Amino acid sequence: MDSGLSSRNSTLGNQHSRSYMKQENAKQQRHSLPIYSVRKSLMEMVRKSTTIIVLGETGSGKTTQMPQFIYEAGLNGDKTIAVTQPRRVAAITVAKWVAMEMGTNLGDVVGYTVRFEDMTSQNTQIKYMTDGILCREALSDRQLRNYNVIILDEVHERTVATDVLLGVVKKAQQIRALKRMPPLKVIIMSATMDCDHFANYFNDCPIVYLQGRTYQVKVYQMVEKMHYIEACLKTVVEIHQTQPAGDILVFLTGQEEIDATVNKMRRLAKSFSSDLPKLAVYPMYAALPQTQQLDVFNPAASNVRKVIFATNIAETSITINGIRYVVDCGRAKVRSYDPITGMDMLKVAWISQAQAHQRTGRAGRISDGVCFRTYSKEAYEHLDKMTAPEILRCNLSATILNLLVMGVNYKEFDFIDKPPEEAIVGALLELKALNAISSVENPILTALGGKMARFPLDPKYSKMLLSAPKFGCLEEMLTIIAMLSGENIFTNSAQKREQMLIAHSKFYDKSGDHITLLNVFNEFKTKTKPKMWCFDNFLHERNLTHAASIREQLSEICKALDIPSSSCGNDSIPVAKCLLTGLFANIATKQPDHLYLTSTSGLKARIHPSSSVCGKLRPPVVIYTELVATRLNYLRNVTEIDPAWIDEVVPNLNLRQTKGFNEHNYRAFQSHK
Numbered sequence: 001m002d003s004g005l006s007s008r009n010s011t012l013g014n015q016h017s018r019s020y021m022k023q024e025n026a027k028q029q030r031h032s033l034p035i036y037s038v039r040k041s042l043m044e045m046v047r048k049s050t051t052i053i054v055l056g057e058t059g060s061g062k063t064t065q066m067p068q069f070i071y072e073a074g075l076n077g078d079k080t081i082a083v084t085q086p087r088r089v090a091a092i093t094v095a096k097w098v099a100m101e102m103g104t105n106l107g108d109v110v111g112y113t114v115r116f117e118d119m120t121s122q123n124t125q126i127k128y129m130t131d132g133i134l135c136r137e138a139l140s141d142r143q144l145r146n147y148n149v150i151i152l153d154e155v156h157e158r159t160v161a162t163d164v165l166l167g168v169v170k171k172a173q174q175i176r177a178l179k180r181m182p183p184l185k186v187i188i189m190s191a192t193m194d195c196d197h198f199a200n201y202f203n204d205c206p207i208v209y210l211q212g213r214t215y216q217v218k219v220y221q222m223v224e225k226m227h228y229i230e231a232c233l234k235t236v237v238e239i240h241q242t243q244p245a246g247d248i249l250v251f252l253t254g255q256e257e258i259d260a261t262v263n264k265m266r267r268l269a270k271s272f273s274s275d276l277p278k279l280a281v282y283p284m285y286a287a288l289p290q291t292q293q294l295d296v297f298n299p300a301a302s303n304v305r306k307v308i309f310a311t312n313i314a315e316t317s318i319t320i321n322g323i324r325y326v327v328d329c330g331r332a333k334v335r336s337y338d339p340i341t342g343m344d345m346l347k348v349a350w351i352s353q354a355q356a357h358q359r360t361g362r363a364g365r366i367s368d369g370v371c372f373r374t375y376s377k378e379a380y381e382h383l384d385k386m387t388a389p390e391i392l393r394c395n396l397s398a399t400i401l402n403l404l405v406m407g408v409n410y411k412e413f414d415f416i417d418k419p420p421e422e423a424i425v426g427a428l429l430e431l432k433a434l435n436a437i438s439s440v441e442n443p444i445l446t447a448l449g450g451k452m453a454r455f456p457l458d459p460k461y462s463k464m465l466l467s468a469p470k471f472g473c474l475e476e477m478l479t480i481i482a483m484l485s486g487e488n489i490f491t492n493s494a495q496k497r498e499q500m501l502i503a504h505s506k507f508y509d510k511s512g513d514h515i516t517l518l519n520v521f522n523e524f525k526t527k528t529k530p531k532m533w534c535f536d537n538f539l540h541e542r543n544l545t546h547a548a549s550i551r552e553q554l555s556e557i558c559k560a561l562d563i564p565s566s567s568c569g570n571d572s573i574p575v576a577k578c579l580l581t582g583l584f585a586n587i588a589t590k591q592p593d594h595l596y597l598t599s600t601s602g603l604k605a606r607i608h609p610s611s612s613v614c615g616k617l618r619p620p621v622v623i624y625t626e627l628v629a630t631r632l633n634y635l636r637n638v639t640e641i642d643p644a645w646i647d648e649v650v651p652n653l654n655l656r657q658t659k660g661f662n663e664h665n666y667r668a669f670q671s672h673k
């Protein structure tokens with residue numbers, strides 16, 4: 001018994017000493033960061049100015065150190081320091097690292113909040129959060145009174161939420177100054193931004209240029225011309241066969257491409273000489289379950305080289321242990337929105353020089369590194385210097401709705417770069433059609449619009465939830481919206497494709513994908529061993545659990561709004577009708593060539609192959625959740641409807657007044673309906 005006890009103790013002792021060592025190493029590393037040596041003058045600057053811009057090399061220590069310096073200097077008073085990040089994975093991993101550096105548990109002094117997940121407590125002094133979360137907080141408090149210091153990090157990404165936040169914090173600063181409240185200090189940070197543009201916007205605020213970088217990264221540009229995927233694979237093989245130890249991070253564009261390349265790489269790896277270290281190949285993209293995304297952060301075993309194929313979610317802020325080589329294909333999948341057709345497009349496009357620089361920076365986080373760009377120097381020189389602001393190319397309905405809730409007239413809102421007029425009008429038309437505003441010309445928020453903004457959802461989705469009592473299907477809609485708001489619940493297995501398809505088809509409902517999602521969730525909730533069940537059925541357990549938590553949160557908001565619970569049992573018709581209340585502009589009709597014609601924009605599209613109605617008996621009329629253009633146009637998440645329901649559910653619908661309306665195509669659509 002004694003020996004058992006002592007061995008247990010020694011294991012614990014080892015664990016403690018390991019985490020102690022990790023913290024000690026981090027402390028030493030912290031002191032050697034370029035930002036550390038200038039912390040006193042930096043804090044002096046923050047003390048003196050309301051707004052400052054900090055431009056410093058990738059890895060100089062901005063994201064992890066700036067909040068700690070402010071906290072140590074007590075500049076946040078008795079309030080939490082907010083640090084925004086454009087991406088969830090960055091907010092989470094950076095918070096974990098900083099908690100470790102400060103020797104506290106995550107969620108104590110250091111925490112994070114991302115949509116549908118809060119890892120903070122009353123003790124939290126440094127809160128990493130997505131920019132979207134801070135935008136939501138601003139809805140209930142325009143003066144942002146919970147904070148004295150807000151750090152907007154990685155602003156070069158120019159997400160919609162960051163752009164809105166810039167206007168929101170600027171306004172909050174003005175109101176607080178007028179009311180003689182404690183000032184709101186704002187720190188704008190990036191390694192690659194147009195400082196003058198930001199400084200002009202903030203009344204010529206000071207700019208701090210941080211000198212120096214911790215590690216050097218050599219950049220090589222490709223001379224040979226070949227397709228970028230082939231070029232990436234070739235480069236990885238060459239690195240593996242000729243370069244010293246170090247993990248590899250490869251930037252590709254999207255999920256399908258990454259899955260296919262990961263499989264190819266795994267097959268290739270089997271043919272490598274046994275003298276070489278083993279290759280452990282990982283995918284990394286936003287639709288992967290969070291645990292799997294975080295897996296890539298674990299160090300590789302000895303004599304194993306890690307290769308990660310990632311989208312641009314790995315581009316900024318994050319540090320992946322062991323990465324010494326970056327392979328950059330120079331492209332990214334960019335979501336762009338066409339206000340004329342109302343279509344979201346996912347297109348592969350060249351990145352900006354700022355992004356190329358960020359990607360390069362991922363190789364120099366913990367040692368010197370090398371970046372291989374699979375494109376020529378000339379191609380690099382032709383790239384745009386900065387990434388175009390997302391606000392200039394996205395659907396603005398949620399943004400305009402939120403501004404109206406804040407009591408802000410979007411016409412007077414001080415956008416750092418104003419979105420195009422047609423995008424604003426498109427958003428107003430959509431909000432009017434959803435009955436969220438009184439009119440397009442003089443938009444006043446309706447009671448329904450006010451309720452819609454209570455949900456952290458796209459206005460179309462919140463409209464469906466608020467319509468559910470009318471059709472007696474709130475419970476079903478809560479599940480469906482939660483499932484649509486989370487990440488993909490179906491796993492993809494190239495090796496066991498047949499088995500996977502059989503497993504998934506058990507959940508299929510002939511009405512379409514929305515009821516299919518409902519079936520999966522309902523069955524999942526009955527399982528006592530959900531992990532095993534998910535594994536057997538090719539489902540992501542983590543994503544289903546996450547959907548359950550989203551559902552909980554949406555249900556709480558419904559309760560707060562006094563929306564009575566209701567269920568339609570196994571009847572799929574009320575659900576389809578309820579979906580129509582939000583998706584009425586997303587109707588598509590089957591054409592003789594078996595493609596679908598969309599009602600408003602008149603585009604031809606296919607039902608996505610992952611859909612449960614993608615077989616031979618395709619329904620004549622469907623509503624869809626998303627129309628995305630990759631190489632082809634695809635309708636994602638579709639459900640069959642009876643066209644007769646349109647007049648019943650949305651009697652005053654005038655498709656001619658919806659955005660992207662095209663008369664010619666509309667007539668074609670009507671004649672096929």
Ligand SMILES: Nc1ncnc2c1ncn2[C@@H]1O[C@H](COP(=O)(O)OP(=O)(O)OP(=O)(O)O)[C@@H](O)[C@H]1O
Nearest residue numbers: 058059060061062063064065097191317319365366
């Ligand atoms: N999760 C982590 N694991 C290991 N080291 C880390 C981690 N996070 C940060 N570091 C270390 O801290 C250094 C500074 O990181 P930090 O994110 O603060 O830099 P930054 O200037 O904000 O860079 P970027 O502009 O690329 O976000 C990194 O170069 C790395 O050495």
